[in-house]
Amino acid sequence: MVATRTPAQPLLLVLTAIVSVQFGGALAATLVPQIGAGGSVTLRLVFATAILWAIARPRVRGHGRTAWLTVLGFGCALGLMNLAFYASLAHLPIGVAVTVEFLGPLALATALSRRLRDLAAVAAAAVGVVLISEALDTPFANIEWTGLGLAALAGACWAAYIIASGRAGREFPKLEGLALAMAVALVVTLPLGITSIPSWSGESVAKGLGIAVLSSVLPYSLELAALRHLKARVFGILLSLEPAAAALAGLLVLGQRLGRVQLLGMALVVLASALVMGAGQRKDPAASGG
Secondary structure, eight states, X not given: OOOOOXXXXXXXXXXXHXXXXXXXXXXXXXXXXXXXXXXXXXXXXXXXXXXHHHXXXXXXXXOOHHHHHHHHHHHHHHHHHHHHHHHHTTXXXXXXXXXXXXXXXXXXXHHHHOOHHHXXXXXXXXXXXXXXXXXXXXXXXXXOHHHXXXXXXXXXXXXXXXXHHHHHHHHSSTTHHHHXXXXXXXXXXXXXXXXXXXXXXXXXXXXXHHHHIIIIIHHHHHXXXXXXXXXXXXXXXXXXTHHHHHHHHIIIIIOOOOOHHHHHHHHHHHHHXXXXXXXXXXXXXXXXXX
């Protein structure tokens, strides 16, 4: 039997989506100091919701109670994930924040597989997080516990988001469930972002639009196209590159440099994620984080 090779085009689409998400996150890191995490998330969701609704044209009527409960859970997970992640960017380099956040989907994949090899991989990833957080050579009182806690919370919300997105994919066609969930997320985060509106400038609005395109619209579209030809195992392995892409975006956009020990920690998380998520089944492109 001759092994079939994965076409290069879908691989390129996924890699482009990963880079797009992380550069959108780096752009968000420049916006958070100006209008806060709540304002940044609100701006992103305003534009992302408007664009996705124009594309998906979701039906508001005709859905049952289960479908609406799914959308509500999906939207709450989406809004809280972005809010916690953006808040963590005020305390951590984006490469560190994404690496810690990645423990969420990694732990979920491990819990679903229940394989001894995956448990060992998660243990290695935990060591990697300790290294990238610099907990070994930083006084206890000086560790960025707030940022690490927010990134971990974002990871937990990411895991919930993945579960909810899978259910939404079964309840709604194509991007309809995601578009409805975006609207819910906007409502959830709006009270925290509306107070920042007087601080919005033309520059911040432009950044919000850029973040919406880079972190939501573009990657979702690219992943949908790629998954028509890409196996879930290959997709999971590629997704594991997100922490590395985040570190690259942090370096190029924000001038954030990680030390050798931190890079070693990131490598452990990436390898553990590739091992665990590459063996899993991932069919919904809406599971992108950040």
